[in-house]
Amino acid sequence: MATVLLDGSNPAVVRVRQLIDGTESSDGWTRCWEEGLTPWDLGEPTPAVVELVKSGTLPGGGGTTATVLVPGCGGGYDAVALSGAGRFVVGLDVCDAAIQKARQWSSISPDGNFIAFVNADFFTWEPPEPFHLIFDYTFFCAIDPSLRSAWARRMYDLLRPDGELITLMYLVEGQESGPPFNATVLDYEEVLNPLGFVIVSIEDNGVAVEARKGMEKMARWKKMAN
Numbered sequence: 001m002a003t004v005l006l007d008g009s010n011p012a013v014v015r016v017r018q019l020i021d022g023t024e025s026s027d028g029w030t031r032c033w034e035e036g037l038t039p040w041d042l043g044e045p046t047p048a049v050v051e052l053v054k055s056g057t058l059p060g061g062g063g064t065t066a067t068v069l070v071p072g073c074g075g076g077y078d079a080v081a082l083s084g085a086g087r088f089v090v091g092l093d094v095c096d097a098a099i100q101k102a103r104q105w106s107s108i109s110p111d112g113n114f115i116a117f118v119n120a121d122f123f124t125w126e127p128p129e130p131f132h133l134i135f136d137y138t139f140f141c142a143i144d145p146s147l148r149s150a151w152a153r154r155m156y157d158l159l160r161p162d163g164e165l166i167t168l169m170y171l172v173e174g175q176e177s178g179p180p181f182n183a184t185v186l187d188y189e190e191v192l193n194p195l196g197f198v199i200v201s202i203e204d205n206g207v208a209v210e211a212r213k214g215m216e217k218m219a220r221w222k223k224m225a226n
């Protein structure tokens, strides 16, 4: 898997920023997907997700089915890796081209029966039921920082009271614009703590892909009862 640095030193990222800059709608993201300009795309699940599934610490299994949401799922690799007996996953992306790609990827997966891909905007989409688990990777850092409070509110509303949020945080610094926008653990805490989310565990991502080594942490959050 050849990976590239996701920051302003990468010409592909500069072009992504030109396309997305100032677009209130999803047009910029759509153009990126349609032009195949997706420097964030690993072409396979991120190793941390594979490890997470193997760890046996995710909800679901043992006769129960947990529902999982992957917002901004892109090519769908992580969503598919999380799915399987015991976990039904919804991969959500605002771009139809991403959803088509994700469906194609899931069609070659043995866990294809445990997944659905939805083309909708995370900020307005209304599912029938809240989820047991939400997994965010390179979505928080992709959205404009002015939307971070709304991101947190959506996480709150889309999770069951006993649900879990897992953020695989891409902690890039020193960027004058984005995506990816600068992000710190504090940035997550500033929007999630006021809603009652607390970090249950946080660790460096020891299996990050080469270009992202030392830049990622995985945090697991729960909603505390008021």
Ligand SMILES: C[S@@+](CC[C@H](N)C(=O)[O-])C[C@H]1O[C@@H](n2cnc3c(N)ncnc32)[C@H](O)[C@@H]1O
Pocket (backbone or CB within 6 Å): 029, 030, 040, 041, 042, 071, 072, 073, 074, 075, 092, 093, 094, 095, 098, 120, 121, 122, 123, 137, 138, 139, 142, 143, 179
């Ligand atoms: C940086 S990419 C990350 C994709 C995927 N998580 C990955 O790691 O490969 C961000 C994704 O979020 C999607 N996106 C941006 N705004 C969105 C929104 N409001 N609702 C849903 N998806 C959105 C984009 O289309 C894009 O696929």
